Amino acid sequence: MLVSLVFALSQQSPASGSVAWLPAYFGGLESSITKSMLVAVLICAIILRIILGFVNDIIASTVSHQISESIRHRLYAKILTIPFQRFQRYERSDLINVIATESYSVASAHTGLVRLGISLGTIIIFGAGMLVMAWPIAVLAVMFGVVHNLSLGLFAAAYRRLGAASLSALEELTHLSWTTLQTLKAVKSFGLEDDHKGIFETLSKTVGETWRRSDRMGAATSLLSETLTFGVILTIILSSQVLPVDFRAALSATILLYRLQPHIKQFDSQLLRLHEIEASLQNVLALIAEQDDARKTAGGEELRHLKQEIVFHDVSFFYEEARMPAVRHASFSIRAGETTALTGPSGSGKTTIINMLLDLIQPTEGRITIDGKDLSTIERSSWLRLLAVSGQDVELMDGSVLDNIRFRRDILEEDVRWAADMACATEFIENLPYGFDEWLGDEAIRLSGGQRQRIGLARALAGRPDILLLDEATSALDEETEGRVLSLLLREYDGRTLIVVSHRPSVARLMKNRIDLRPATTADGLLYGG
Ligand SMILES: Nc1ncnc2c1ncn2[C@@H]1O[C@H](COP(=O)(O)OP(=O)(O)O)[C@@H](O)[C@H]1O
Ligand SMILES: [Mg+2]
Secondary structure, X not given: OHHHHHXXXXXXXXXXXXXXXXXXXXXXXXXXXEHHHHHHHHHHHHHHHHHHHXXXXXXXXXXXXXXXXXXXXXXXXXXXXXXXXXXXXXXXXXXXXXXXXHOHHHHHHHHHHHHHHHHHHHHHHHHHHHHHHOHHHHHHHHHHHHHHXXXXXXXXXXXXXXXXXXXXXXXXXXXXXXXXXXXXXXXXHOOOHHHHHHHHHHHHHHHHHHHHHHHHXXXXXXXXXXXXXXXHHHHHHHHOOOOOOOHHHHXXXXXXXXXXXXXXXXXXXXXXXXXXXXXXXXXXXXXHOOOOOHHHHOOOEOOOOOOOEEEEEEEEEOXXXXXXXXXXXXXXXXXXXXXXXXXXXXXXXXXXXXXXXXXXXXXXXXXXXXXXXEHHHEOHHHHHHHEEEEOOOOOOOOEEHHHHHHOOOOOOHHHHHHHHHHOOOHHHHOOOOOHHHOEEOOOXXXXXXXXXXXXXXXXXXXXXXXXXXXXXXXXXXOHHHHHHHHHHHHHHOOOOEEXXXXXXXXXXXXXXXXXXXXXXXXXXXXXXXX
């Protein structure tokens, strides 16, 4: 309508009071419309359009950001709630990509769909206008629309392929960056800097190439749309003599068609963009569709203390897709208030047993009981409140020593310091330039293995757990320091439950009870000593 009005005004001589020659579709209106009314309508329409455009932008961006935010939250929550074993099967760098980058694809898809709807609505309104003005032209436009859609269909599959290729190239690039950061010391020690640089440049080129291809395809579809519109306009002009349409109406319809062209282009680009982000969307949806850990969501009976014993009843555990069980037919008991050593060669399933105790994984066969109650029927958080574990590898985070020991729990600074004393960590922490406030990167490269382990131990102790699990937690310490740590722990845990996994016979001997695991491959149905 705006087009027609502007068209009308531009053709009108300034002196004349009424618009006598409006296109035919306005019929008898012309005599009653004055030029000033027309100008007022035009100005109002333009202002309304500006306001509506502005409101639309604000609403669209708010909705889009809300969608992005909610998807990001759901993805992050999902990582925390999927079973630990499922999590281990994901590449960390892929997960970061999904949360940080690909989560936007859902908001993009939503924006795309909204724009698609708006463009479609505009196309329908313009089409109706054309139908009223000059139906033969509308018929021509519909024919053009069909050809146009068919040709777009040819592009759709290419866009989907391009989207998938671009995503996988980006994933490889992130993966390489991530592993380089994780293994930088090894890269430098083997003198592999140039090789890594070469691989990165190749991958980066591939990413750039997919983006360039996407731009080129965008330009090609835009050209296709322009060419088809031009083709249909040319057809109208050339056949205007033979078409049963009034010339002014034909002209207005043609202008309308021309005005419609950006909307068609927008429609095309949104449609193809949806095809392009399909791969990202699938990644996001696949992660969201992961089943939550049944144990995490299940309720159960609250447990306040371990009174008697933890018993493994003929427990076996198979990792997903593993051919051999990691633990086979294990039966033993761990008595409350006593110290127990869990020993066995590397790969015999000690860590797997600790993970089952932490309820990170559940037995494939058999069951674990706590004071006679099945672990699976106990409310998980009440069980975890009683336990703490410290392992061989300590997962340090970006933060100070204090942050790392406290680990986002509500723990008093004096308890942190007490735990550091117990772990014989204070002695080296106080030699750091900023002591407990010393900033450790997530890799804590300035700390030795033994120092990292002592921070991990302090972290486990700071919550003063009833049951302490040490999974080779002092393996990197020298024997003298290990001896000091263990004697402090034995004194502190006198009357409480301490489970220690260790290779060293000297450590195992310090514990009251001993459970010896043989490799699952050789011990068939063996009863473990208690
Ligand atoms: N996440 C996992 N996925 C598949 N197999 C695993 C996984 N973790 C450990 N295993 C396998 O299970 C067996 C027992 O491992 P683990 O419990 O770590 O032994 P230990 O702590 O006694 O050295 C090993 O053969 C190991 O390769
Ligand atoms: Mg282990």
